[in-house]
Amino acid sequence: MEDFLASCTSGGCGAKIAAGDLTDYLKALPTTKDPNLLVGFNTGDDAAVYQTAPDQALVNTVDFFSPMVEDPYVFGTIAATNALSDIYAMGGKPLLALNITCFPERLPKSALSDILAGGAAKIQEAGAILAGGHSIYDHEPKYGLAVTGQVDPRHLIRNDTPKTGDALILTKALGVGIILAADRAKVGDAEATEIAIASMQQLNKYAAANFGQYQVHACTDVTGFGLLAHGLEMAGDDHTLVLDTGEVPILPDALDFAKEYLTTAGGERNREQIGDRVDLDAISPALQELLFDPQTSGGLLISVAAEDAADLLAAIHVTDPVARIVGMVADREAQPIILL
The missing domain is CATH 3.90.650.10 (PurM-like C-terminal domain)
Incomplete structure (x- = not known):
């Protein structure tokens, strides 16, 4: 589709802010002492985890980016798959997702419909529910999800807890x-x-x-x-x-x-x-x-x-x-x- 990919200066996860720069930006943010926040942003883990009961915690993540492929539907499937991945990395199960959409007025509205359809297909495959979202006009198309999942805190998997010999x-x-x-x-x-x-x-x-x-x-x-x-x-x-x-x-x-x-x-x-x-x-x-x-x-x-x-x-x-x-x-x- 004309201009769908060509107009994007970067795409996919290659557009992420460098890890070291991001660490510097986060230094000014306040930290919480809430004991129910099992995982926050201080360890660079894949998602935030908040305990709501002895055997239940919510897993929350957000991820979006601009296209890296020409086909809008395929782009939607990839962006949704990428966002859902953070829940799985924590040992969790995705429950519901919210669309995050930025879209140029100059592009055909059918492209946005295709992006959203691709994302919805992957949300459905994950066994989660698409519950809403937010959209704005932008110079480049961008799409992703905010995802909420659940995990038993006793089986939570973090990114920095390996054991010697693993x-x-x-x-x-x-x-x-x-x-x-x-x-x-x-x-x-x-x-x-x-x-x-x-x-x-x-x-x-x-x-x-x-x-x-x-x-x-x-x-x-x-x-x-x-x-x-x-x-x-x-x-x-x-x-x-x-x-x-x-x-x-x-x-x-x-x-x-x-x-x-x-x-x-x-x-x-x-x-x-x-x-x-x-x-x-x-x-x-x-x-x-x-x-x-x-x-x-x-x-x-x-x-x-x-x-x-x-x-x-x-x-x-x-x-x-x-x-x-x-x-x-x-x-x-x-x-x-x-x-x-």
Whole structure:
């Protein structure tokens, strides 16, 4: 559709404000001492969690962005899938969603209808309810959701609570940002782009549905900050993630595009934020780019007890066959992430 994608200066999770900059902006915000707020913004977790009863807590998140694909309906499905993912990463179940919509007056109203229809389809697939929303005119189209879910506080999963000896599972392949950059530059491969789009449309619902059967200690969804920055959040101050880069799933053609320097501004921001906290010398520049690449509607990075890892992976493979065990959790060493 003319101007739908071309007019956007950035799209998907690659448009996120850099993690370090965001931390600086949040410093001026007041913190709460309400004991019912189990998870706030201070740890950079995927969603806020507020306890309402001994066995019940609300999980709240909001996520929206501008398009990264030409088809408005497909864009709606991806944006909704991405927003719902935060609930699954906390071990929760989505209950209801509110649309967030910005739309240019110059574009056909049918495009907005298609965006909303795509989002509604994914909300329905998630088993949640579309309960309303808010819309404004804007220079660029943007869409996403505010989602409320629920979780038993005793089974809440945070992003920074791995245990030494855990195995690390990544449920989706990396390279979405690079694949889309190649497509937008008209040098991409149609099949590779379709595989990337299908990955972005895959709800993390199915992988997360297996958590209750295994000892899952931490989880986060890998989105705009890339695998390494989200991995840093998981490592925290007490652990080191040891990643076997040879096992990291990669989308078809993504590594070849990275070798041709088809990278993204979001990936460069992620590299700047990592700085010297991770030694990259052991891997090629192209593979480095994939670890920095911003993932729109990416997979889950799961820290699970080593004895449960193979069984959990087998269960996840039923719906997410590219999932892999990509490393393990160790006691804190000199760096928070070690790349092999």
